[in-house]
Amino acid sequence: MTDIYLDNNATTKVDPAVVDVMIPYFLEQYGNPSSIHKFADGVARGLKQARQQVQALIGAEHDSEIIFTSCGTESNSTAILSAIKAQPNKKEIITTTVEHPAILSLCEHLEKEGYTIHRLPVDKAGRLKLDAYQRLLSDQVAIVSVMWANNETGTIFPVAEMAEMANAAGVMFHTDAVQAVGKIPMMLQDTKIDMLSLSGHKLHAPKGIGVLYLRRGTRYRPLLRGGHQERGRRAGTENSASIVGLGKACELAQNFIEYENIQVKAMRDRLEQGITEQIGHCFVTGDMYNRLPNTTDIAFEYIEGESILMLLNKAGIAASSGSACTSGSLEPSHVMRAMDIPYTAAHGTIRFSFSRYNTMAEVEKVIEVMPGIVATLRKLSPYWSGDGPVANPEQAFAPTYA
Amino acid sequence: MWDYSDKVKEHFFNPKNAGAVVDANATGEVGSISCGDALRLTLKVDDDSEIILEAGFQTFGCGSAIASSSVLTEIIKGMTLDEALKVTNQDIADQLEGLPPEKMHCSVMGREALQAAIANYRGEEWKDDHEEGALICKCFAIDAVMIEEMVWANKLRTVEDVTNFTKAGGGCAACHEDIEAILEKVLAEKGEKFDPGAAPVKKPAETIAAVKGPLTNLQRIKKIEEVLESLRPALMADGGDVELVEVIGNTAYVNMTGACNGCQMAAMTIAGIQQRLMEVMGEFIKVVPASEMAKLVNIEVA
Numbered sequence: 047m048t049d050i051y052l053d054n055n056a057t058t059k060v061d062p063a064v065v066d067v068m069i070p071y072f073l074e075q076y077g078n079p080s081s082i083h084k085f086a087d088g089v090a091r092g093l094k095q096a097r098q099q100v101q102a103l104i105g106a107e108h109d110s111e112i113i114f115t116s117c118g119t120e121s122n123s124t125a126i127l128s129a130i131k132a133q134p135n136k137k138e139i140i141t142t143t144v145e146h147p148a149i150l151s152l153c154e155h156l157e158k159e160g161y162t163i164h165r166l167p168v169d170k171a172g173r174l175k176l177d178a179y180q181r182l183l184s185d186q187v188a189i190v191s192v193m194w195a196n197n198e199t200g201t202i203f204p205v206a207e208m209a210e211m212a213n214a215a216g217v218m219f220h221t222d223a224v225q226a227v228g229k230i231p232m233m234l235q236d237t238k239i240d241m242l243s244l245s246g247h248k249l250h251a252p253k254g255i256g257v258l259y260l261r262r263g264t265r266y267r268p269l270l271r272g273g274h275q276e277r278g279r280r281a282g283t284e285n286s287a288s289i290v291g292l293g294k295a296c297e298l299a300q301n302f303i304e305y306e307n308i309q310v311k312a313m314r315d316r317l318e319q320g321i322t323e324q325i326g327h328c329f330v331t332g333d334m335y336n337r338l339p340n341t342t343d344i345a346f347e348y349i350e351g352e353s354i355l356m357l358l359n360k361a362g363i364a365a366s367s368g369s370a371c372t373s374g375s376l377e378p379s380h381v382m383r384a385m386d387i388p389y390t391a392a393h394g395t396i397r398f399s400f401s402r403y404n405t406m407a408e409v410e411k412v413i414e415v416m417p418g419i420v421a422t423l424r425k426l427s428p429y430w431s432g433d434g435p436v437a438n439p440e441q442a443f444a445p446t447y448a
Numbered sequence: 449m450w451d452y453s454d455k456v457k458e459h460f461f462n463p464k465n466a467g468a469v470v471d472a473n474a475t476g477e478v479g480s481i482s483c484g485d486a487l488r489l490t491l492k493v494d495d496d497s498e499i500i501l502e503a504g505f506q507t508f509g510c511g512s513a514i515a516s517s518s519v520l521t522e523i524i525k526g527m528t529l530d531e532a533l534k535v536t537n538q539d540i541a542d543q544l545e546g547l548p549p550e551k552m553h554c555s556v557m558g559r560e561a562l563q564a565a566i567a568n569y570r571g572e573e574w575k576d577d578h579e580e581g582a583l584i585c586k587c588f589a590i591d592a593v594m595i596e597e598m599v600w601a602n603k604l605r606t607v608e609d610v611t612n613f614t615k616a617g618g619g620c621a622a623c624h625e626d627i628e629a630i631l632e633k634v635l636a637e638k639g640e641k642f643d644p645g646a647a648p649v650k651k652p653a654e655t656i657a658a659v660k661g662p663l664t665n666l667q668r669i670k671k672i673e674e675v676l677e678s679l680r681p682a683l684m685a686d687g688g689d690v691e692l693v694e695v696i697g698n699t700a701y702v703n704m705t706g707a708c709n710g711c712q713m714a715a716m717t718i719a720g721i722q723q724r725l726m727e728v729m730g731e732f733i734k735v736v737p738a739s740e741m742a743k744l745v746n747i748e749v750a
Contacts, residue, residue: 348508349508350484350485350508350509350510350513351510352510352511353460353509353510353511353514356457356460356461356511357461360461369484369510377484378484389481389482390481393481393484393508425466425467426463426466426467426505426506426507426508426514427506427507427508428477428486428487428488428506428507428508429481429486429508
C-alpha cells in the first residue's frame with residue numbers, strides 16, 4: 047500500500063482538476079489582468095468566475111465581498127489591523143485562548159503596543175462560555191476574532207451566535223475559518239459575520255492563496271496599499287493562476303460537502319473507534335459532539351507525540367502532534383493546555399485529519415499498526431510498567447530536579 | 449520533521465539497553481512529564497573496580513531523547529565512574545552524528561542523568577546547575593534563561609552586548625527582536641529603559657585596540673592572531689579551538705579543531721569570527737576553512 051496521508055488540517059493535496067484549470071494561466075493567459083491585450087483578456091473573466099465560486103461556497107451576498115490575499119495569515123492580519131486602524135479610539139480585542147498563532151502572535155504584539163486582549167478560556171472539551179463573552183462586549187472593543195473550527199481538535203465554535211451578540215453591541219466580528227470552509231456548509235449572508243479568513247491550501251487549492259471576506263459596508267483599511275487591484279483593498283498583482291485554482295477548488299468543495307459529512311466522517315469515526323477500543327489509556331480530545339467531520343485528536347498517555355509520529359512515518363502514515371518536541375518549544379500545544387489536558391497526555395496527542403482522498407482501507411491499516419507503536423513506546427517509558435501506568439505516575443518518578 | 453541523522457534514527461528505531469537494569473545499584477532521574485521529557489538511567493556498577501557493568505534507560509520523550517538515552521548507555525558501558533563523569537553532552541551528540549540545535553537539550557539531559565546516577569551510587573547529592581528556557585538563538589542554541597542571566601550578571605544593554613557575551617544573535621540575526629524583548633523585560637525589572645542606541649558594554653576582549661588605516665600584511669596577520677587569541681577561551685569552553693593557517697590578502701584561512709571540527713555549528717562560528725575580525729580591524733576580512741585552500745590552483749596568483 048502506498049503512503050497514507052492523514053494530515054489534511056496541515057495542508058492538502060491540490061486536486062488534479064484544480065491543476066488543470068491553472069495551467070493555461072501560466073502558459074497562455076499569463077498577461078497582467080490590468081493589461082489590454084490578448085494575453086490578458088481572459089484573465090479578468092477567470093478572476094470573476096473564481097470570485098463567484100468562492101462567493102457560492104461561503105454564501106456571501108456579493109462577489110465584491112471576496113478579497114484575494116496571499117494566505118490565511120495575511121487575511122487574519124488584514125482583518126484585525128483594519129479594525130483597529132479604522133477605530134483608533136477602541137483599545138480592546140476579544141479572542142480565545144485556542145486560536146491559531148496567526149491570531150495569537152499578532153494579539154500578543156498588539157498587547158505590547160497598549161491594547162487590552164481578552165482571551166476567552168475553554169472548558170475541558172474545548173467549549174467557550176458565552177456569558178463570559180457577553181460581559182466583555184462593550185464600545186471599547188475594536189474587534190472580536192474567534193475561529194470557526196479549531197485546527198487541532200476540530201471543535202466548532204458558535205460563531206454565528208457570537209457574531210449576533212457582537213453586532214448587537216456594535217462590535218465588529220471576524221472569524222478565522224481556514225479549517226471550516228469546505229468542510230461544513232455556511233451561508234454568510236444570513237449571519238452578522240463582518241470578516242472571514244480562508245486559505246486555499248486547506249481545501250485542495252495551492253498554497254499561497256487566501257481570501258478575506260469583507261461584508262459590504264464594513265469599515266476597512268487595507269494592509270497593502272499600492273495599485274487598484276481588488277478595488278484598492280489589497281494592492282499587488284493578482285496571483286491569477288492560484289485565484290482561478292481556488293475558485294475551482296471551492297466549486298469542488300461545494301460538490302463534495304455531503305461526501306465530507308457522511309463518508310469522510312465515517313472514516314474518522316471508524317478510526318477513532320478502532321483505536322480507542324484496542325488501546326488503553328487513550329482518549330479523544332475536544333468536543334466529541336460538535337466537531338469538523340474530518341478531524342480526530344487522540345491523546346495517548348505516558349508517551350510522547352514526536353516518537354509516535356516517527357514510528358507512524360516509518361509505517362508510511364502521516365499525521366501530526368501537539369507535542370512540544372515537534373515544535374521545538376518546551377510546552378505542549380497551547381490548545382491542549384487551554385483544555386487542561388494533563389501533562390501525562392498532552393505531550394502524546396496525535397491529530398489524524400482526513401480528506402475525500404482517503405479510503406476505508408487506509409483507516410484499517412492505521413488501526414492495525416497503532417497498538418504496536420503505542421506498546422513499543424510505553425515499554426520504554428518510565429511512567430509505564432507491564433500492562434499499565436505505574437501507580438501515581440506524577441510521584442513515582444522522582445527526578446533530582448524538574 | 450526534524451532533520452535527524454541516520455544515527456539518531458538507528459538508535460530511535462532500535463534502541464539499545466532499553467528498560468531498567470535488574471539489580472541496579474545506581475539510579476539517576478532527570479526531567480519531568482510536564483517538560484515533555486523524562487529519563488531514568490539505571491546502572492550496575494562493580495563495587496571493587498567502579499566499572500559500569502550494565503546500563504539501562506527508560507525514557508519518555510521525543511525521537512532524539514530516546515536516541516540520546518540509547519547512545520549514552522552504549523558509551524558508558526565498560527567505563528569506570530570517573531571516566532564516565534568525563535562524558536559531555538557534546539560526546540553524546542557527536543556519537544549521534546549531531547542533533548538539531550532545538551534538540552541539543554536531549555543530550556544535556558543524558559549527561560545529567562549520568563551525573564545523577566553516579567552521585568546516587570556514591571551517596572552524594574546531585575544538584576542541577578542549569579535551568580532551561582525557550583530557545584531564542586537557533587544558530588548557536590542559546591535559550592532565554594541563559595540570555596536573561598547574562599543580561600543581569602553583566603549589565604548588558606543592547607543586542608550587540610548580548611551577542612558579544614553569549615553569541616546569541618550573532619548568526620542569522622532573525623532572533624534580534626526576541627533578544628530586544630528580553631532586554632526590555634530585564635531592564636524594566638531593574639528600573640531601566642531599553643535604548644537600542646546605548647553604548648555597548650566593554651568585554652575584556654575589547655581591550656584589543658582597533659586599528660586605523662590600511663594594514664601591512666604582517667600587521668594584519670599579527671592582529672588576526674590577537675583576535676583569535678581573545679576568542680579562544682569561548683571556543684575552548686565548548687571543547688573546540690581555532691588555528692590560523694594562512695593569510696592571503698583579505699582572506700584568513702583557519703582550521704577549526706577539537707569539538708569545532710565537523711560540528712554543525714562550525715560554519716556559524718566562522719561567521720562569528722569573521723564578524724569580530726572585521727569589527728576590530730576596521731576592514732573587510734573573509735574567514736575561510738583551510739580545507740578550501742586546496743581548491744586554489746595557485747596560491748601566489750590568488
